[in-house]
Amino acid sequence: MSAEDAFPTYSIVGNNFGYLGRPLRPDAGDADVAIIGVPYDMGTSGRAGTRHGPQGIRAASSNLRWEERRWPWRFNLFERLDVVDCGDVMFPPGESQVMVDTLEAVVTGHLDAGRKLLALGGDHFITLPIMRAMSRHRGQAVRMVHFDAHTDNEATDETRYYHGSMFYHAPREGILDAECSVQVGIRTEYDYDNHPFTVIDAEQVSRLGTDAVNGQIREVVGDGPVYVTFDIDCLDPAFAPGTGTPVAGGLSTNQVLPLLRGLQGLDLVGMDIVEVAPCYDHAEITSLAAATLGLEFLYLLAANRD
Secondary structure, three states, X not given: OOHHHHOOOOOOEOOOEOHHHOEXXXXXXXXXEEEEEEOOOOOOOOOOOHHHHHHHHXXXXXXHOOOOOOOOOOOOHHHOOOEEEEEEOOOOOOOHHHHHHHHHHHHHHHHHOOOEEEEEEOOHHHHHHXXXXXHHHHOOOEEEEEEOOOOOOOOOOOOOOOOOOHHHHHHHHOOEOHHHOEEEOOOOOOOOXXXXXXXXXXXXXXXXXXXXXXXXXXXXXXXXXXXXXXXHHHEOOOOOOOOOOOOOOOEOHHHHHHHHHXXXXXXXXXXXXXOOOHHHOOOOHHHHHHHHHHHHHHHHHHHOOO
């Protein structure tokens, strides 16, 4: 299945414009970056509703369309990158394995065409099939910068489609290099003695500051292919109330934005932004934060072209 075969032309924001007002079409053509929505939330353990995340993020992104240059960047993003919103990955309701197979095929199609990827979830389980496609395309395990309140490496073989166990399965499948991966913003319990990833928890971020944390991240991930996955509950509920598993004591948007910018120069292969549940949002706070994070990632890709 090709990427184009898997995407409908799915207009959510009127006049066939998608994220950031980009063209909304299934055929990405010669685009540098493809944006896809993955409206899946059957792996959720808390409050459901993240299937509406892509819709909410696209709608909120309309507030980011009016500046030619997004502070603090000094160039026009779309003069450097051709970005197309390819709509949502579609699958029959209740068919998780069909979603997995379709998503892997879609991501593979974009990578084979030389495109970078920005995926809008959906619950966090969608990262696992995306990583499978990324690793297969690169012929090696990818490295990860993971922003979250939770480590999502719960040891479970019984539940195949679960948003809390992706990073238990991914290293065991050989698609994720745990030794060169870092988890940022964590503030829930995990196996402190045997945890496979480097953790920089939320208190450490606040204590050390973003410059020091950026240095640690770069030291851990090194020079290999890096995938960025951002669970919106990494942010404190004051900055992201619209999510299924909010945890107090999180990071602010003013902390995560420089952390993202600090990834400039790394071999970035793609990013997802997950766990946005607009039904619990207020004044589009969460959706706007997610849309802004995606925009920063696009600027990173453009800056890396220098």
